[in-house]
């Protein structure tokens with residue numbers, strides 16, 4: 001089986017869902033001031049590679065709802081194993 005990695009790297013210039021903003025990386029802590037470096041990342045939940053249908057597009061539906069079609073259920077099931 002050939003596996004394609006469709007993962008988007010989270011970056012300020014990455015493609016995002018239309019109408020949302022790109023991720024924001026803001027310096028939060030520094031080695032000099034705090035003894036460690038940390039970046040605050042702000043982004044929307046639909047940013048980057050993810051699977052969340054049908055909640056992404058339909059009200060009152062859950063991300064955890066099983067797919068309605070049996071072929072989609074089989075695809076998700078085989079992808080999880």
Ligand SMILES: [Zn+2]
Nearest residue numbers: 045046052056
């Ligand atoms: Zn989504």
